[in-house]
Amino acid sequence: MKIIKGNANPKAEEKNFYQLSDFIYNLENPLFGKKENEKYIWTLFKKVKNNWKQVSGNIKYGEKVPYTFGEKVVGIPFKIEVHIERKNLFNKNEKVLAATLIVTPRTKNESTIGRVILLNREKANVNTAKFNESLTAEARTSNLVGKEITFYLWEEGAPEDKKYQKPKTAQVDKYGIARVKFILSDYATPQTWMSFFTGDDNVTKKFFVTASYQLKKVTNKTPVTVTDEQQQQQQQQQQPETKKKQSGPIEKLTEIVLIGVEKTAELFDDKTKTPTSIGKAAKQESPSNCICKEQYKDLVWGGKVSCEFRKKVVQICAELWGESRKLEMANGLMAVMKVETWGSFKAHHREGFKSANDNSKDLTISSFHKDSGSKSSRAVGLIQFTQDALEGMNEFPKSTPATKGTQPRYDALNRLKLSYAQMGEIRQLDKVKKYFETAKSKIKTPEDIYLHVFAPEGVGKNDNYLLYTKGTDKYDNNKSVDKNNDGIQRKEILKRYYDSKNEGENYKTSEFSCGIISNNKDIKATDIVTYHIYYTGVIEKHIPRKIKSGYEQKYKYIFHDKENREHEICVTDWHITTRKLPNRRKVYSKPTHSKIISDKNVTEGQTRRRVIYENGDIAEYGSNNGDTFWRLYESTSEQNELVKMPDSVSYVNYSFSxxxxxxxxPSYFAGFLGALAITGLSISTTGSCFREGSCFPSQFHVNGESIDTIYFWNLGNDQKFIDSMKFFHFRERKAGNNPYFKKLKNVNDGGDLHDNHLHCGSFDESKIKVIKE
Incomplete structure (x- = not known):
């Protein structure tokens, strides 16, 4: 008996894989499986007027195939049939039906409540409040603009019939946020109030705020500390020298219920968990040295981006326009990026789209074609980079009479934009800086930042300066801002900027979690750039004023244990190469798209041959999982830094397999060493990438952005290592999908591709504190 494994309710526009499997084999019976000379043929049918109609041009072959359903067919049933073609007893071909599966696509634009938070916006510390103060509840939503969200504030222990009383409602604004205010004292139970008035020191209560839309509910997680101001003052008067701390937690747990969707177990990262209490005096926490909290809390739209993003934006503005104006100009830049990306702040946001919900890794050069065809190109990124902008930055060559308007030129342009889309926000901010560098002396105000993107001719002009006259293409593209029907003036084009900046005041960050708190501020880097790795998870990169001759291309790695003893692990070489793009596609003949400068047979694990091209691309050939193929890794203009993992190191143990x-x-290596140091485990690794950033047979190990390790096949050790990689900032951890891996926590299902190794990637670079002497 065979079955088709796959999502029977796939989301539109998302690629889903379907696999033919023996039902018994699926339960790990080795006697069953694919026979020799069997051919699997997949056919798709669409339900039309209660009949199944075959979808033409959609025949697929193999044990595992992808299907992607469009938004237009949401709710329409489809039937997938798999036939097996094989030789019968008479050595003749026969075709038999093996399995069927009915799938019904669902919309990609599902209405969801993604997160709920409770804050005291009247205080610098938003997570504290007096019992009689107002708290703001916010629900962050998707595809619910204009809809009404119902909020409930309730105390643990309240009877079920009392739990959801006194609801408040709010409409979701254009940014997907609904917010209401609560007075906490209105929602405490009589027993809680009595505890405060009677001076009970052992009060421990939990409060929850829930946001609801139809059957979708989300309860918040981030805590607020609440105190009784009157009782606190009485305590201070009666016991000025022996003030006793009294506390009890208000914890807010997260629970998500979606129609037809399983409960999400790891929606929020552990960093949102903070100590909480409700009592007469809140317990004091140790002070935090988080840079974001000290310096970047007033950055507009800061709540929409990461800690690393905020720091990078302010750093860029300080380098371009000076330390004294960095926040003023950073606010201007954030307002511009909000307008250009419709508030997504995504590197892969494309012109013509109001969201960037797709996966950048799934984009191709055709993703940048406009409706007019392949000889077109959509702008992309944080400031919507256009061809003109890329030419002005010397990222793309200007056209010649021979190349202007040709298909190869458009393909090259869209390939460059694809690299921009897939480089991530932090790296793309370097490109944003490069765009402004040539004009930084002309840009005097935050408004000029906006104009340099939208209308460079308006930089430095007065507000009444006429930018676009009627009858021009630029006027027609922006005529909605012409309120007087007399052409578009500078002040009119700036209205969008002011709207964005003013709205961004409401979205400053309230969560500070960069983790940059040094354990030892006295460490000095001498002679060599050194990574200091602490048992607490902190990693510091110390850069000395002067590097000793011969050590310019070397890094040192040191681990600090619980007793603050230093353990030198290794000194290793580093070098610069060009960043390569990940490539999902296998090819079965050697690519010949560019002039070949090297073609060599190699013996490097599964890799047998490597071809290097004049344009920097690399093609590699070899075998994996019974298939022999080529994989092409396209080169970009961006640089990438790699370190060589030594064959042997001190204090920790690993070996190559x-x-x-x-x-x-370099940062991935630091995190990997930290995980080994705190566990004491000795592990085998199948490595990361080759010297120039390629990584056959893998797609996504390019640029050294993940590390694979062999399982211990011991639940205790495997879980310990997974947890330590998470602790040392690897945000992606993929394991296999057989029953053994279902017992592991803090991993995602990486499919049977990861049945023999753990994949850890997406290292959080914001956790590296750079210290320059």
Missing amino acids: GTQRRYTG
Whole structure:
């Protein structure tokens, strides 16, 4: 008996894989499986007027195939049939039906409540409040603009019939946020009030705020500390020298219920958990040295981006326009990026789209074609980079009479934009800086930042300056801002900027979690750039004023244990190469798209041959999982830094298993060493990437952005190592999908591709504190 494994309710526009499997084999019976000379044929049918109609041009072959359903067919049933073609007893071909599956696509634009928070916006510390103060509840939503969200504030222990009383409602604004205010004292139970008035020191209560839309509910997680001001004052008067701390937690747990969707277990990162209490005097926490909280709390739209993003924006503005004006100009830049990306702040946001919910890794050069065809190109990124902008930055060559308007030129342009889309926000901010560098002396105000993106001719002009006259293309593209029907003036084009900046005041960050708190401020980097790795998870990169001759291309790695003893792990080489793009596609003949400058047979694990092209691309050939193929890794203009993982190191233990992929990112290596140091485990690794950033047979190990390790096949050790990689800032951890891996926590299902190794990637670079002497 065979079955089709796959999502029977796939989301529109998302690629889903479907696999034919023996039902018994699926339960790990080795006697069953694919026979020799069997051919699997997949056919798709659409339900039309109660009949199944075959979808033409959609025949697929193999044990595992992808399907992507469009938004237009949401709610329409489809039937997937798999036939097996094989030789019968008479050595003749026969075709038999093996399995069927009915799938019904669902919309990609599902209405969801993503997160609920409770804050005291009247205080610098938003997580504290007096019992009689007002608290703001916010629900962050998707596809619910204009809808009404109902909020409930309730105390643990309240009877079920009392739990959801006194609801408040709010309409979701254009940014997907609904907010209401609560006076906490209106929602405490009589027993809680009595505890405060009687001076009970052992009060421990939990409060929850829930946001609801139809059957969708989300309860918040981030806590607020609440105190009784009157009782606190009485305590201070009666016991000025022996003030006793009394506390009890208000914890807010997260629970999500979606129609037809399983409960999400790891929606929020552990960093949102903070100590909480409700009592007469809140317990004091140790002070935090988080840079975001000290310096970047007033950045508009800061709540929409990461800690690393905020720091990078302010750093760029300080370098371009000076330390004294960095926040003023950073606010201007944030307002511009909000307008250009419709508030997504995504590197892969494309012109013509109001959201960037797709996965950048799934984009191709055709993703940048406009409706007019392949000889077109959509702008992309945080400030919507256009061809003109890229030419002005010397990122793309200007056209010649021979190349202007040709298909190869458009393909090259869209390939460059694809690299921009896939480089991520932090790296793309360097490109944003490059765009402004040539004009930084002309840009005097935050308004000029906006104009340099939208209308460079308006930079430095007065507000009445006429930018676009009627009858021009630029006027027609912006005529909605012409209120007087007399052409578009500078002040009119700036209205969008002011609207964005003013709205952004409501979205400053209230969560500070960069983790940059040094354990030892006295450490000095001498002679060599050194990574100091602490048992607490902190990683510091110390850069000395002067690097000793011979050490310019080397890094040192040191681990600090619980007793603050230093353990030198290694000194290793680093080098610069060009960043490569990940490539999902296998090809079965050697790529010949560019002039070949090197073609060599190699013996490097599964890699047998490597071809290097004049344009920097690399093609590699070899075998994996019974298939032999080529994979092309396209080169970009962006640089990438790699370190060589030494064959042997001190204090920690690892070894290579059948691989020459012995290069990785410097930060990835630091996190990997930290995980080994705190666990004491000795592990085998299949490495990261090759010297130039390629990584056959893998798609996503390019640029050393992930590290694979062999399982211990011991639940205790495997879980310990997974937890330590998470602790040292690897945000992506993929394991296999057989029953053993279902017992592991803090991993995602990486499919049977990861049945023999753990994949850890997406290292959080914001956790590296750079210290320059």
